[in-house]
Amino acid sequence: MNKWMDFFFPRHCPICDAALLPGERICAPCGKIPQIVARPHCEKCGKAVKEGEVYCFDCLRNPRAFDRGFSLYEYKSIHDSVATYKNMGRPEYGEYYGAKMAEFFKDELERLKADVLIPIPLHPAKEKKRGYNQALILAEEISKATRIPVLKDYLIRPKRTKNQKSLGRKDRQNNMKKAFQLHGNDVKLETVILVDDIYTTGNTIGAAAAVLKSVGVEHVYFISLATGRGL
Numbered sequence: 001m002n003k004w005m006d007f008f009f010p011r012h013c014p015i016c017d018a019a020l021l022p023g024e025r026i027c028a029p030c031g032k033i034p035q036i037v038a039r040p041h042c043e044k045c046g047k048a049v050k051e052g053e054v055y056c057f058d059c060l061r062n063p064r065a066f067d068r069g070f071s072l073y074e075y076k077s078i079h080d081s082v083a084t085y086k087n088m089g090r091p092e093y094g095e096y097y098g099a100k101m102a103e104f105f106k107d108e109l110e111r112l113k114a115d116v117l118i119p120i121p122l123h124p125a126k127e128k129k130r131g132y133n134q135a136l137i138l139a140e141e142i143s144k145a146t147r148i149p150v151l152k153d154y155l156i157r158p159k160r161t162k163n164q165k166s167l168g169r170k171d172r173q174n175n176m177k178k179a180f181q182l183h184g185n186d187v188k189l190e191t192v193i194l195v196d197d198i199y200t201t202g203n204t205i206g207a208a209a210a211v212l213k214s215v216g217v218e219h220v221y222f223i224s225l226a227t228g229r230g231l
C-alpha cells in the first residue's frame with residue numbers, strides 16, 4: 001500500500017493497535033516490545049536453550065522430520081498481538097511481521113537455497129471464517145524480500161484438527177498425524193522452507209515436513225514468527 005492509502009485507511013500498530021501515521025509500520029514505543037529469541041538456539045528447532053545445551057527438551061525426545069528451523073520472537077512478548085492478528089481481522093500485522101522475519105533471517109534464508117516457501121495451510125473452513133491465512137501473509141512478505149517463490153495449494157489440510165492447546169502432549173502428536181496432504185503430483189522440490197506464525201511443540205511443522213519428505217523432498221526447513229518454552 002502506498003502512503004495515500006495509509007492516509008485514507010490508516011494501518012494499525014501491531015502491538016497497541018493505535019492508528020499509525022502514513023509510512024509508519026509500528027509506533028515508536030511499541031517497537032521495543034517484541035523480544036528476539038535469546039541465544040543460544042536449539043540447533044534443530046531454534047528455540048532458546050541454556051548455555052551449553054545443543055538441543056531443546058522436545059527435540060532431544062522426539063525425532064524431527066524437519067532439518068532445522070528459525071523463529072524470530074519470543075511468543076510471550078507478542079502473545080496478544082498474535083491473537084489479534086489471527087482473530088480480529090488485522091492482516092496488516094502480518095505484513096509488518098513478515099518483513100521483520102525476512103530482514104532478520106535474510107542471510108540464513110538465502111543460504112538454504114530453497115525452491116519454495118510453503119505456508120502452513122489452514123483447514124478451508126477455518127480460512128474462510130478468518131478471511132485469510134496468517135502464515136500465507138508472512139510467506140508473501142518473506143518472498144518479496146528474498147525472491148523465493150511462495151507455493152500455495154500444494155500442501156493442503158483437508159482434515160479438521162482439534163485445537164492443539166486443548167490436548168495433552170501425546171494427543172497433540174496423534175491429532176496432527178495425517179492432518180496434511182499434497183495436492184497434485186507433478187511438483188518436484190528439493191528444498192522447502194515451511195512458514196508458520198507460532199512454533200510450539202513441533203508437531204504441526206513436523207507433520208507437514210513428514211508429508212513433504214515422503215514424496216522425496218530432501219530438505220525441509222521452517223521459519224516462524226514466534227516461539228517459546230513450555231507452550
Ligand SMILES: [Zn+2]
Pocket residue numbers: 013014015016017018026027028029030
Ligand atoms: Zn503501538
Ligand SMILES: [Zn+2]
Pocket residue numbers: 042043044045046047055056057058059060
Ligand atoms: Zn528444539
